Amino acid sequence: MYGEIDLESYTISIIRINTAFGKLENPNSIKEVKALLEESLEDLEKLYLEIVNDLNNDEVNINEYYxxxxxxxxxxxxxxxxxxxxxxxxxxxxxxxxxxxxxxLNKIADGFSGENSNDI
Known part of the structure; x- marks a missing residue:
């Protein structure tokens, strides 16, 4: 990632989750809902690990994360x-x-001041 958040992957994951929420009412769609959630999970886990890795580096683009x-x-x-x-x-x-x-992600967001990312 090199100090940049993959916003495209994040956005697609959120769209998938929202689509899954919309399909939850239909019991015939549970397999599709599960597949959407699993794809989002894979992308979000990867994003989370990349963020943690980036924030542990000595030089971080704070504006990107803020x-x-x-x-x-x-x-x-x-x-x-x-x-x-x-x-x-x-x-x-x-x-x-x-x-x-x-x-x-929420724990990082709660602790993120944008000033001292090494404390996260």
Whole structure:
């Protein structure tokens, strides 16, 4: 990643998750919902690991992360709440994994001041 957030991958992941939420009402769509959530999970886990790696470097482009985490302070809790409300045993594993990723991103966002990223 080299100090840049893959916003395209993040955006596509969020679109997939939102699409999955929209299809949850139809019990015939659970396989499709699961596939959408799994694809998003894969991308978001990769993004999270790249962010952690970048923020642990000595030189970090703070501006790149500042806007992402300012937005994340508002959106990550919303996705955590929405995922927690899913009650489908067929989706438990992927939902729990997504909750973990969003919780970890939210922790970084909460601790991110944009001034001292090495303290995250």
């Amino acid at each position: 806007m992402f985490f300012q937005n994340g302070k508002q959106t990550f809790p919303q996705y955590i709440e929405a995922l927690e409300s899913i009650e489908n045993t067929n989706l438990n594993e992927v939902v729990n994994s997504l909750l973990n990723v969003f919780t970890n």
